[in-house]
Each structure stands twice: as structure tokens, then as C-alpha cells.
Amino acid sequence: MQVTKTVEETRKQIKAWKKEGKTIGLVPTMGFLHEGHASLIKKCREQNDIVVVSDFVNPTQFGPTEDLEAYPRDFERDSKLCESLGTDLIFCPEPSEMYHDPHAFVSIDTLSETLCGKTRPIHFKGVCTVVTKLFHIVAPDRAYFGQKDAQQLAIIRKMVQDLNFDIEIVGCPIVREEDGLAKSSRNTYLSDEERKAALCLSRSVKLGQEIIHAGISAEELLGKMRAVIEAEPLAKIDYVSMVDALTMQPVEKADHNVLVAMAVYIGKTRLIDNFSYEV
Structure with missing residues (x-):
């Protein structure tokens, strides 16, 4: 296994593999890998000749008061x-290798305005920018993202479509x-009680998964889900929402494919979770 730290040496090796006709899979990560990341790497290993993992804590997706x-x-x-995988x-x-101009960004605005984008307004701009850079550096045939970050996955899919990247985006289960x-790298912040x-x-x-089939309204569904969280004294809700699976815009009923997502503070730690419902 090789470890590279510069764009130049990474591109040089990728070009050599491509000359041999090998397919390239990319798993973008911010490091501190857990079983969730491992599942992405395993899927990438199954589907490609070459597996590339990026290990980079991306500063541009953290707000000024966040945990960079x-x-x-x-x-x-x-x-x-x-x-081992x-x-x-x-x-x-x-960071100095990845960022030269602090004003050069990629943004998919509409999908970034709801859910996590409301309270983390610069987050997805940073995500789109670093992923675009990684796509240009590694030039993968496929790239792998976890469905726990469902809004991120939807935004990346839209970005690939809008910017004409010739890359297959593979979403993997939570x-x-x-x-x-x-599973989350931030779970390590939690005390035993948290x-x-x-x-x-x-x-x-x-x-939510048990009752969404009943055809109830989003208001009723989300009210019942919030009640579960509000019963926990250490929990503070950021959002619990139901949105269209493609546009990330709020919907009133699950009469087509939707995403039900949440962000909740446990103490000072912000955790996310979600499930998808397909009609």
C-alpha cells in the first residue's frame, strides 16, 4: 500500500494505473476510520482494480465555532x-496542498439550504469543493459515500450530474x-451517559420506519419521532424533517420517495441519522 501527500505524486501513480487499463475507485474520508468507512472500502474493493482512500480533515466544511x-x-x-482491507x-x-485560492469554491445551493445546511451554512460548499478537487486529482471511475450523510450524498449526485463528471456515485447503507x-467518528466525544x-x-x-407505512402526514410522523428524542434529557433537537429524496425540500406526506432525517445534540456533540422511504 502506498501513501501519498502531494497532488503530483498521486496523479503520477493514478496515470500509471490507468495506462495499465485498471479501474479506479475512490473512498473520500476525513480519517479516524470506523466500520462505516470499512464498509465503503470493502465495496470499493469488490468493484474496482484499484482502491484509493483519501484521509483529509477538510477545513472548509467547518464553521468558525465547530470542531475542526x-x-x-x-x-x-x-x-x-x-x-488490512x-x-x-x-x-x-x-490543507496547504489542497487549497491555494481561498475564493475558489463549488456550491450546489438549492439542495444545501435545508436540513444540515440551515445550521451549517458553509458546510456543503466545503464538501462540494473538496470532493471536486479529489475527483480531479484521482479521476476515479467510481466514488463511494455513506447513506448516513444522506443530504451530502444527494448533493454529490447532483453535482456530478450538473458538472458532467464521468463518475459513478455509489451510496452504501448506514x-x-x-x-x-x-457509526460516527464523533461518537468518540460521548461520555458513557451520553x-x-x-x-x-x-x-x-x-x-418512524414502523409508522410511515400508515400514510400519516409528515406533521404527525415527525411529532411522534420528536417525542422519542425529547423524552431524553440530554438531547436537544436541531431538526427532524421529511424531505423529497431528490430535491431535499420539505414535503407534507410520504406519497413518493422521501428522506426522513434528523440532527440532534447529545450534550455538545451533534449526531445525525436518517432513513429513506420509497413508494
């Missing part, structure tokens, strides 16, 4: 996991702990 400096990092651990190359640049909590409290998210999701 505190975000967990452990490259040695990441490297061992990647190697058959990764061919890890690209782990410094990976959960045995007790239901969605870790137990965080289960209110997956309980709310489970309830």
Missing part, C-alpha cells in the same frame, strides 16, 4: 485498517453499532 481542531485524528490506525493508495495531503447507534442517551436517535428512526 478537536476532530479526532489517528493516521497510523487509519493506515492499518486500510491496508486491500487499499492500494492513501492520499493524505496537508452501519450501526449492535445497539442501533449509527452514549446511552444517543440511542434516542436510532429509537426515533425505528419508530
